[in-house]
Amino acid sequence: xxxxxxxxxxxxxxxxxxxxxxxxxxxxxxxxxxxxxxxxxxxxxxxxxxxxxxxxxxxxxxxxxxxxxxxxxxxxxxxxxxxxxxxxxxxxxxxxxxxxxxxxxxxxxxxxxxxxxxxxxxxxxxxxxxxxxxxxxxxxxxxxxxxxxxxxxxxxxxxxxxxxxxxxxxxxxxxxxxxxxxxxxxxxxxxxxxxxxxxxxxxxxxxxxxxxxxxxxxxxxxxxxxxxxxxxxxxxxxxxxxxxxxxxxxxxxxxxxxxxxxxxxxxxxxxxxxxxxxxxxxxxxxxxxxxxxxxxxxxxxxxxxxxxxxxxxxxxxxxxxxxxxxxxxxxxxxxxxxxxxxxxx
Amino acid sequence: xxxxxxxxxxxxxxxxxxxxxxxxxxxxxxxxxxxxxxxxxxxxxxxxxxxxxxxxxxxxxxxxxxxxxxxxxxxxxxxxxxxxxxxxxxxxxxxxxxxxxxxxxxxxxxxxxxxxxxxxxxxxxxxxxxxxxxxxxxxxxxxxxxxxxxxxxxxxxxxxxxxxxxxxxxxxxxxxxxxxxxxxxxxxxxxxxxxxxxxxxxxxxxxxxxxxxxxxxxxxxxxxxxxxxxxxxxxxxxxxxxxxxxxxxxxxxxxxxxxxxxxxxxxxxxxxxxxxxxxxxxxxxxxxxxxxxxxxxxxxxxxxxxxxxxxxxxxxxxxxxxxxxxxxxxxxxxxxxxxxxxxxxxxxxxxxxxxxxxxxxxxxxxxxxxxxxxxxxxxxxxxxxxxxxxxxxx
Numbered sequence: 155x156x157x158x159x160x161x162x163x164x165x166x167x168x169x170x171x172x173x174x175x176x177x178x179x180x181x182x183x184x185x186x187x188x189x190x191x192x193x194x195x196x197x198x199x200x201x202x203x204x205x206x207x208x209x210x211x212x213x214x215x216x217x218x219x220x221x222x223x224x225x226x227x228x229x230x231x232x233x234x235x236x237x238x239x240x241x242x243x244x245x246x247x248x249x250x251x252x253x254x255x256x257x258x259x260x261x262x263x264x265x266x267x268x269x270x271x272x273x274x275x276x277x278x279x280x281x282x283x284x285x286x287x288x289x290x291x292x293x294x295x296x297x298x299x300x301x302x303x304x305x306x307x308x309x310x311x312x313x314x315x316x317x318x319x320x321x322x323x324x325x326x327x328x329x330x331x332x333x334x335x336x337x338x339x340x341x342x343x344x345x346x347x348x349x350x351x352x353x354x355x356x357x358x359x360x361x362x363x364x365x366x367x368x369x370x371x372x373x374x375x376x377x378x379x380x381x382x383x384x385x386x387x388x389x390x391x392x393x394x395x396x397x398x399x400x401x402x403x404x405x406x407x408x409x410x411x412x413x414x415x416x417x418x419x420x421x422x423x424x425x426x427x428x429x430x431x432x433x434x435x436x437x438x439x440x441x442x443x444x445x446x447x448x449x450x451x452x453x454x455x456x457x458x459x460x461x462x463x464x465x466x467x468x469x470x471x472x473x474x475x476x477x478x479x480x481x482x483x484x485x486x487x488x489x490x491x492x493x494x495x496x497x498x499x
Numbered sequence: 500x501x502x503x504x505x506x507x508x509x510x511x512x513x514x515x516x517x518x519x520x521x522x523x524x525x526x527x528x529x530x531x532x533x534x535x536x537x538x539x540x541x542x543x544x545x546x547x548x549x550x551x552x553x554x555x556x557x558x559x560x561x562x563x564x565x566x567x568x569x570x571x572x573x574x575x576x577x578x579x580x581x582x583x584x585x586x587x588x589x590x591x592x593x594x595x596x597x598x599x600x601x602x603x604x605x606x607x608x609x610x611x612x613x614x615x616x617x618x619x620x621x622x623x624x625x626x627x628x629x630x631x632x633x634x635x636x637x638x639x640x641x642x643x644x645x646x647x648x649x650x651x652x653x654x655x656x657x658x659x660x661x662x663x664x665x666x667x668x669x670x671x672x673x674x675x676x677x678x679x680x681x682x683x684x685x686x687x688x689x690x691x692x693x694x695x696x697x698x699x700x701x702x703x704x705x706x707x708x709x710x711x712x713x714x715x716x717x718x719x720x721x722x723x724x725x726x727x728x729x730x731x732x733x734x735x736x737x738x739x740x741x742x743x744x745x746x747x748x749x750x751x752x753x754x755x756x757x758x759x760x761x762x763x764x765x766x767x768x769x770x771x772x773x774x775x776x777x778x779x780x781x782x783x784x785x786x787x788x789x790x791x792x793x794x795x796x797x798x799x800x801x802x803x804x805x806x807x808x809x810x811x812x813x814x815x816x817x818x819x820x821x822x823x824x825x826x827x828x829x830x831x832x833x834x835x836x837x838x839x840x841x842x843x844x845x846x847x848x849x850x851x852x853x854x855x856x857x858x859x860x861x862x863x864x865x866x867x868x869x870x871x872x873x874x875x876x877x878x879x880x881x882x883x884x885x886x887x888x889x890x891x892x893x
Contacts, residue, residue: 256725262654294824309770311822367619390773432774433878
């Protein structure tokens with residue numbers, strides 16, 4: 155089992171004819187992903203590598219091919235529009251690889267996605283990968299192996315490192331999600347933890363955070379209340395100097411909040427096995443798995459915190475109608491404690 | 500990108516936020532002329548001479564002087580211009596003051612705080628208002644969070660007048676100050692959106708005896724991702740505020756931040772780069788820098804990054820930690836070899852490679868004849884780099 159994407163996922167690539175888009179489309183196909191369509195305005199009617207039909211619009215691509223997931227490589231200036239186009243065309247999951255999108259664009263488009271009940275991963279992220287089934291994004295496929303550990307991370311290469319460590323220990327993954335490092339994006343730790351907790355194919359979760367923001371603290375609060383599966387974590391940036399920007403827009407420490415030490419403390423207090431050594435993410439998870447028995451699988455335990463239907467059921471059904479049920483629509487009270495009206499930074 | 504106070508105030512003034520009468524000055528003579536002009540215009544002998552650097556806490560560091568008359572303004576300018584101003588935000592090395600803002604003195608009744616920031620958790624632009632102006636907002640948040648009022652703005656509608664009034668009326672300023680404050684708050688939001696800011700902070704936002712509301716300070720940061728739609732931005736940059744090495748790295752397409760240790764780092768990806776610094780520290784070492792060569796680095800960029808690391812005289816060992824995803828290991832290896840052959844290398848080099856085309860990359864390094872220590876994995880590489888920086892064999 156897995157979350158978000160699986161062997162039935164039908165992917166459309168927005169920006170398929172660009173440099174990064176074409177390279178990674180080939181990689182995704184080689185991995186076994188069902189890439190059913192590409193979109194580049196003005197190139198509709200052609201075929202990418204003589205096999206993937208290219209359309210001028212996402213609406214057309216969806217109508218012709220039944221694509222349900224989009225992977226976006228469009229340049230930053232046009233990216234918010236591309237995301238909105240995917241949502242309007244009925245895409246259920248938008249994976250945005252593009253780096254460098256203005257924050258105000260993301261604020262506006264995220265509002266739109268929430269309204270339409272469309273999920274987003276990214277931007278500025280490696281994407282989502284369910285080992286052996288489907289890769290949507292740019293993660294190197296071969297480091298993964300199928301299994302029962304979920305991975306969620308704000309980083310790119312550090313995620314590959316963690317997955318590599320797991321695989322080297324013989325621990326496979328259910329699904330790996332890079333949520334991206336930008337201040338405003340799509341799925342966050344709490345969303346991913348909700349899905350992993352509800353996924354019968356996931357036994358434990360690796361969480362990789364970094365300095366800046368309060369996403370890890372909110373994850374800790376959520377884990378304490380709602381997650382029964384073991385969680386292992388690493389937080390990057392213990393040595394980062396305050397106030398310096400470390401590449402990711404998200405990695406800014408200002409004042410007392412956003413520091414690695416505070417995040418580590420919050421996660422430990424919630425029962426998460428946090429390692430201070432990034433080379434020991436794999437063994438930390440292994441130890442956490444060994445220390446705690448596999449969770450009891452009561453249906454009500456899974457549903458109580460989730461509040462959202464698992465999207466892969468809709469995908470497995472393979473029906474357009476199933477997509478009408480917005481998978482990420484937030485039911486009232488689904489996350490009572492994680493959205494406090496606290497100070498704005 | 501950070502702006503100077505005077506540049507931020509220019510943006511605010513254009514958007515309709517009242518700011519004090521003031522002139523920017525780059526020399527003592529210009530400061531004297533600025534003081535004369537300000538006094539002339541305001542018929543008020545009191546002026547304020549303010550150091551313009553990209554850091555807060557200038558007043559406490561001696562970078563702000565309230566004076567009377569042109570002569571005193573000149574004397575203050577002589578003192579502040581060229582000084583190395585140390586504040587809690589500059590680090591111990593401080594920043595050299597190269598420009599001043601000479602402003603009118605004002606009769607202040609109240610000091611407030613206002614800012615506009617993107618809120619990650621609410622995924623909205625948020626307006627923050629506090630009755631506690633003049634002190635750091637982090638301090639207010641710690642001591643009396645109830646004194647901070649916020650409002651998240653719906654991007655589809657922008658800040659509506661009633662939302663500004665809701666915030667403003669909570670402070671009990673009376674009229675006409677409250678009405679003026681509400682208009683200022685709306686203007687601050689407009690500036691944030693129109694200029695694609697990352698931060699607009701006015702601390703203090705002052706209420707004068709007559710009820711006028713003015714931005715006495717302005718801290719404006721711009722969203723670099725939006726630079727492409729603001730063609731006039733380059734003119735606002737102050738290259739003297741930037742570390743020249745960091746600026747050169749950025750121009751070459753990668754990000755470099757100097758730290759205070761002795762182990763140079765070259766990594767791909769910001770998260771892994773931070774984790775690499777962390778693991779060095781974990782094993783008792785000190786990173787000399789943060790360096791993310793980026794996802795799709797070319798051989799030339801890798802070579803360039805290598806030179807930047809070696810330009811730091813404190814570096815005693817280099818740790819290259821690459822997990823090749825988009826960046827292929829053979830490309831990285833070729834870049835390292837080219838850089839070492841061209842520039843020579845005076846310190847031990849530890850390379851850990853994993854990922855796409857790793858076998859070819861390792862083979863290239865082995866065949867190069869260069870003295871390169873192989874890190875079997877991240878932990879092994881970090882331990883070896885720490886040992887070598889201490890002058891111990893790995």
